[in-house]
Amino acid sequence: MMENKIYWLSLLFLIAFNGCISKEQQNEQPDSKKQKIIFETDLGNDIDDALALDMLYKYQDAGDIELLGIMLNKEGAHPPEFTDIMNSWYGYPDIPIGIIHNGVECEHDATNYAKCVSLMKDENGGPKFQRYLNDHTALPEAHLLYRELLAQQADHSVTIISVGFSTNLARLLDTSPDEFSKLTGQELVAQKVKLLCTMAGCFNNPEWYEYNVVEDIPAAKKVFSEWPTPLVTSPFEVGMAIHYPATSIENDFKWAAEHPLVDAYRCYHEMPYDRPTWDLTSVLYVVEGPSYFNVSEAGKIEVSDQGATTFTPEENGNRHYLSVDSLQAEQIKQRFIQLITQQPANFE
Ligand SMILES: [Ca+2]
Numbered sequence: 001m002m003e004n005k006i007y008w009l010s011l012l013f014l015i016a017f018n019g020c021i022s023k024e025q026q027n028e029q030p031d032s033k034k035q036k037i038i039f040e041t042d043l044g045n046d047i048d049d050a051l052a053l054d055m056l057y058k059y060q061d062a063g064d065i066e067l068l069g070i071m072l073n074k075e076g077a078h079p080p081e082f083t084d085i086m087n088s089w090y091g092y093p094d095i096p097i098g099i100i101h102n103g104v105e106c107e108h109d110a111t112n113y114a115k116c117v118s119l120m121k122d123e124n125g126g127p128k129f130q131r132y133l134n135d136h137t138a139l140p141e142a143h144l145l146y147r148e149l150l151a152q153q154a155d156h157s158v159t160i161i162s163v164g165f166s167t168n169l170a171r172l173l174d175t176s177p178d179e180f181s182k183l184t185g186q187e188l189v190a191q192k193v194k195l196l197c198t199m200a201g202c203f204n205n206p207e208w209y210e211y212n213v214v215e216d217i218p219a220a221k222k223v224f225s226e227w228p229t230p231l232v233t234s235p236f237e238v239g240m241a242i243h244y245p246a247t248s249i250e251n252d253f254k255w256a257a258e259h260p261l262v263d264a265y266r267c268y269h270e271m272p273y274d275r276p277t278w279d280l281t282s283v284l285y286v287v288e289g290p291s292y293f294n295v296s297e298a299g300k301i302e303v304s305d306q307g308a309t310t311f312t313p314e315e316n317g318n319r320h321y322l323s324v325d326s327l328q329a330e331q332i333k334q335r336f337i338q339l340i341t342q343q344p345a346n347f348e
C-alpha cells in the first residue's frame with residue numbers, strides 16, 4: 001500500500017515538474033529523438049521548394065528534426081547564395097550546403113527567384129539579406145557531401161527528402177569508397193538511410209510526365225529501381241490538390257519587415273497567385289507522419305523512357321505513394337499556413 005502511495009506521489013511530482021519545463025528546455029530533446037534529415041532540392045525553380053525549406057527550419061526550431069544538410073540539384077551561383085541567405089535569416093548558418101556541376105539545364109524553366117532575392121539591395125546599395133558564406137563556388141559537390149554526412153550518422157537513421165531532380169542521388173549511388181567511408185555509395189545508403197521520400201511521379205494519369213522525373217529520366221529510373229531503402233513518393237496530383245494561398249503571403253507576414261521567403265514568392269510570379277504545394281507534402285509526411293495522407297500498399301515503381309511512372313503492387317515491395325481526399329487536402333493546407341506563418345525562433 002505504502003509502495004503504491006509512493007508510486008502515485010512520484011508520478012504526480014513528475015507531472016507537476018514537467019508542467020514547469022520551459023519551452024526552450026522542451027526543445028532540447030536528446031539527439032536520438034530528432035529525425036535526421038537531408039533536403040535534396042532544385043531550389044530556385046518553383047517556389048514550393050522555398051516554402052518546404054521554411055517548414056524544415058520550423059521543425060528544427062521545435063526540436064523535431066536535425067537538418068544535416070541541404071543539397072542543390074539546380075546548378076548556378078544563386079541557388080547556394082539564396083540557401084545561405086535562408087540559413088542565415090532563420091538562424092542556422094552552419095547547415096552544410098552541397099552544390100552540383102554539370103547538372104540538369106533548367107535555368108529557363110521558371111523565374112529564378114533565388115537570383116532575384118540574391119540580387120536585392122538595401123537602401124544603401126548593399127545586399128538586402130545577410131550572408132554567411134563568402135565563396136559559394138568552393139562548396140562541395142552534393143554527391144560527395146552526402147558521403148561525409150552519412151558516414152557520421154548511426155545506421156538506418158537518416159531520411160532524405162528529395163523534391164527536385166534525382167541527379168545527385170543517382171551519382172551518390174555510383175560513388176566509390178573514399179576517406180569518409182570504405183563502403184560504396186549503394187552500400188553506404190543501405191547502411192545509413194532509413195527512408196527516401198520524394199516529390200515525384202504521377203499515378204492518376206499515365207499520360208502525365210512529371211517535371212522532376214522528366215528533367216533527368218536516367219537518374220529517376222536508377223533511383224526508383226536501385227535505391228536500397230524504402231521509398232515513399234508524394235506524386236504530382238497530391239500537391240496539385242493543395243494550394244498555398246496568396247492571401248496568406250499578403251496578410252500573415254506583417255510581423256517581418258523583411259522576409260526572404262516572402263520576397264521570393266513575390267519574385268516568382270506576379271501577385272496575387274496561389275501555388276500548388278508539391279514539395280511541402282513530402283516534408284509534412286516525413287516529419288508529422290502518415291496520418292494526414294492515404295499511403296498506398298507496398299509495391300514497385302517503374303519509370304518509362306518518356307518519364308511516366310507506374311506503380312505495381314508487390315507483397316515484398318518497399319515503394320509507396322501518397323494520395324489525399326478533399327478533406328485531407330484542406331487539413332494539410334491549414335497545417336501549412338499555420339507552420340509557415342509562424343515566426344522563426346531566430347526572429348527579433
Ligand atoms: Ca522542387
